[in-house]
Amino acid sequence: MKNTPPGEDVDNIVQLSQADMASSDWSDLLGSLAAKPDKNIYARLFNHFAPKVKAYILRLGVGVSAAEEVTQEVMLSVWRKAHMYHPEKAAASTWIFTLARNQSIDWMRKQKYPQYSLDEWSETASESGQGEQEVLSDRVAKAISQLPEKQAQVIYMSYFEGRSHGDIASRLDIPLGSVKSRIRLASEKLKQIWGGENYEH
Amino acid sequence: MSINHHLDDATLVSYSAGALSQGMALVVASHLSICPQCRKRAEVNDSVGGALLESLEAETVADGMLASILTRLDDMPVQLTEVSTDTAVIDPEIPSPLRDYIDRPLDDLEWKRIVPGVAYYDMPWEGHGVSRLLRIAPGKAMLAHTHNGNELTMVLRGSFSDEVGRFRRGDVADLDDQIEHQPLVDSKEDCICLIATDAPLRFTTLFGKLVQPITGF
Numbered sequence: 327m328k329n330t331p332p333g334e335d336v337d338n339i340v341q342l343s344q345a346d347m348a349s350s351d352w353s354d355l356l357g358s359l360a361a362k363p364d365k366n367i368y369a370r371l372f373n374h375f376a377p378k379v380k381a382y383i384l385r386l387g388v389g390v391s392a393a394e395e396v397t398q399e400v401m402l403s404v405w406r407k408a409h410m411y412h413p414e415k416a417a418a419s420t421w422i423f424t425l426a427r428n429q430s431i432d433w434m435r436k437q438k439y440p441q442y443s444l445d446e447w448s449e450t451a452s453e454s455g456q457g458e459q460e461v462l463s464d465r466v467a468k469a470i471s472q473l474p475e476k477q478a479q480v481i482y483m484s485y486f487e488g489r490s491h492g493d494i495a496s497r498l499d500i501p502l503g504s505v506k507s508r509i510r511l512a513s514e515k516l517k518q519i520w521g522g523e524n525y526e527h
Numbered sequence: 528m529s530i531n532h533h534l535d536d537a538t539l540v541s542y543s544a545g546a547l548s549q550g551m552a553l554v555v556a557s558h559l560s561i562c563p564q565c566r567k568r569a570e571v572n573d574s575v576g577g578a579l580l581e582s583l584e585a586e587t588v589a590d591g592m593l594a595s596i597l598t599r600l601d602d603m604p605v606q607l608t609e610v611s612t613d614t615a616v617i618d619p620e621i622p623s624p625l626r627d628y629i630d631r632p633l634d635d636l637e638w639k640r641i642v643p644g645v646a647y648y649d650m651p652w653e654g655h656g657v658s659r660l661l662r663i664a665p666g667k668a669m670l671a672h673t674h675n676g677n678e679l680t681m682v683l684r685g686s687f688s689d690e691v692g693r694f695r696r697g698d699v700a701d702l703d704d705q706i707e708h709q710p711l712v713d714s715k716e717d718c719i720c721l722i723a724t725d726a727p728l729r730f731t732t733l734f735g736k737l738v739q740p741i742t743g744f
């Protein structure tokens with residue numbers, strides 16, 4: 327691919343079939359991109375994730391034209407940081423979510439969202455076997471859909487709108503403590519599903 | 528390091544959601560950088576974000592975006608590491624997320640004195656709440672106060688006690704407006720904490736009310 331002019335291979339790449347894939351397939355795909363840079367694989371990941379990343383960024387309140395720009399930056403960093411991805415540690419969607427979150431906030435605040443570094447992140451010993459993250463990830467998605475409405479609401483307002491506890495409290499006209507306890511209850515349920523009985527609290 | 532006081536679930540969810548103020552996120556990231564237990568909980572919350580991302584209806588992205596990215600990839604260096612390449616002395620007393628804003632040992636910072644025995648060093652941004660390092664001498668108490676919102680305190684050096692318990696290096700006090708407290712420094716050395724609030728504090732003593740306009744709490 328190195329010998330072809332830039333962009334020449336685009337048409338072939340975007341025609342690759344985007345048949346329905348399970349979450350684990352996307353993580354395997356990102357895992358192989360982590361092992362070896364490959365434009366074909368990257369393009370498939372792009373076609374699946376870029377439209378979702380843009381949807382997320384728009385919901386956070388970034389304007390339409392800026393959202394396009396931030397989406398492009400996020401997807402570029404997927405390529406640049408792919409070698410730091412570990413499929414046994416997190417689903418592809420989770421890893422890409424954190425990139426999108428950090429870069430959207432950086433853009434909105436002109437300040438880097440404080441993070442513990444990816445190096446430390448990758449050093450945390452994984453207790454799950456390979457592939458298990460995907461099963462869990464699908465179960466988390468199901469669990470979110472089963473949360474009581476009031477709990478789901480505070481989760482959505484947090485993740486999709488980036489609202490603080492205080493902001494949610496004034497929007498819903500409920501005390502700060504109620505916002506926090508709803509979030510805790512939701513979190514508790516999601517964790518039970520995530521870790522089962524092995525989860526150490 | 529044994530850590531006894533951890534982050535509240537509601538705080539960790541907001542951190543993963545990207546919903547914390549800059550100062551609060553800095554305290555959370557600093558604690559996560561040294562606490563595997565909370566890190567594990569944060570990873571679960573990140574996976575909630577991943578599942579939510581996956582659940583979104585796709586938005587149309589510009590036709591040329593993929594093509595324009597692909598043409599740039601050949602010149603794109605891979606990013607080798609997230610860690611700052613600054614080879615200056617790394618002070619183990621300063622958690623890595625804080626190193627972006629603190630370029631010298633804690634003792635060398637330009638501390639600003641509020642009252643004898645109490646000094647602060649502000650983080651370089653403005654917000655609704657407070658984001659600063661606080662340095663308090665042994666035997667001194669922080670001013671009694673309550674909160675309209677949340678308050679996060681992470682101990683970097685020394686220790687303090689309040690109604691909740693004793694807090695040592697690495698511990699986090701994660702409090703909200705349910706609590707009125709007055710932390711008392713009980714270590715032999717100064718206690719240095721990284722603190723953040725998402726709303727102004729309300730002092731409950733007359734003295735506190737008097738100094739409030741001066742200190743900007």
Ligand SMILES: [Zn+2]
Nearest residue numbers: 533534562565
């Ligand atoms: Zn902890």
